Amino acid sequence: MTADRQQLIDTITDRVVERLNAAECGCQVAPAEEHHLRAMVENGACRLACGEKARTLPRDLAATIDHTQLKPDADEATIRELCAEAKEFGFASVCVQPTWVALCAELLRGSAVEVCTVIGFPHGANLSDTKAFEARRAVEQGATEVDMVINVGQLKSRNYSYVFHDIEGVVQATGGRACTKVILETTLLTDDEKAAACALAKEACADYVKTSTGFAGGGATVDDVALMRRVVGSTLGVKASGGVRDRETAQAMIDAGANRLGASAGVKIVQGGQGSAGY
């Protein structure tokens, strides 16, 4: 590792430690300085994959939704149905376990629906190189979005350099061919830890931060979405997931700052409204 690179990491770590040691969490992280950004680009990590998509809110509710089926016992027939629904309703993506990526890529070829999968899911406690391997293989199989779980245990142990590299490894493994969302698993974190995780995800050039796996209890809350939006600013996306089961909740998440929603109830959500334009 170069000295610049090490300095960058040290700086990030110092910044996060400073935040955690502050008496109150204002959740305002300064924009990365220019030389930090340059170092990121020089090291190969950059926000190439999602671009505008990660920063803006689609005009149509369906296009904000990752149509999600992550149950470990979901079978092939269930996944086929998920893809058919995604095409019919115009969802942003299908979000499936890695074992189903190749099938979804085949079924969705030629459509506007992205193939989203999960990395280190749902615990995030894998080795960093396993997550990077999993992300690279997912992209090879046709995934265009990868939702990785942060290493919660290392975050809680204040091993920030580890967490930074863990995220960066996945971002780089996609080779700019998929966007990376970082799942914080907010229900397990303090507000300071959520802010630190957002800062680390931003520094590591992820495209989105995301609230929840849906498998740890809890789920997206308006307060968490607002906190995450405050920390990442307008250059990253925010995905609300876990417990988003109706149109009212979906709208509340969007109002709080989310521009992507993860939901298994996407069909119900888009059919739940009364013909209003847009949302």
Added chain:
Amino acid sequence: MTADRQQLIDTITDRVVERLNAAECGCQVAPAEEHHLRAMVENGACRLACGEKARTLPRDLAATIDHTQLKPDADEATIRELCAEAKEFGFASVCVQPTWVALCAELLRGSAVEVCTVIGFPHGANLSDTKAFEARRAVEQGATEVDMVINVGQLKSRNYSYVFHDIEGVVQATGGRACTKVILETTLLTDDEKAAACALAKEACADYVKTSTGFAGGGATVDDVALMRRVVGSTLGVKASGGVRDRETAQAMIDAGANRLGASAGVKIVQGGQGSAGY
């Protein structure tokens, strides 16, 4: 792939399909024929790592217990305490997430406590080569036991060849340096699926079958342990995990055929008895 190899897999698949199509599940799987075993050995998979350990019941209750801490938010201090307890009480292993394997291997060096980790945990819906990669890296970091989760969705889709290769890939990735336990996640399976999973694990030369991750609801039951023992016979181990929280339950699992227990309450279990010899 050689013709013999393909024939072997076809035979296994036929056998499992036959079982599933039977009107009643007797849970009796014939021992693998000699030429099957020979083909397995020729292909590099063999039960080298655990040997007798996988087939026998230790004389001491503590030595049957994998002292387990798999919560995603467990921090470094928690893992250090787990290792200290494992040495103090003489547990068979510590069972931890991959991110903690290197630390545990360092802390337990020179002791009799094994380092057990989990692969594709807890959903098992990763690509097979990701599981194999994760297992190889775990062994490199010092794991001597790997508990992999079966691909439940592919099992339910009756893609038996996929499930067989998924298990075999992990067994082979250990290179004979760690024993492999196959987690069925029994709470998600029918009895026929449990029997099929056991048959596939046995054919793929795993060392143990294991009931549960502890993260899908449900957990080990006496009936499931007995079923698994009937299917795998005496040549594989059976590990009961999920909900084993006291000495009475531990004893019931052993009486039903388990020779290893996964528990986060190991200290309570071994301290719970009244000084009787052995169990």
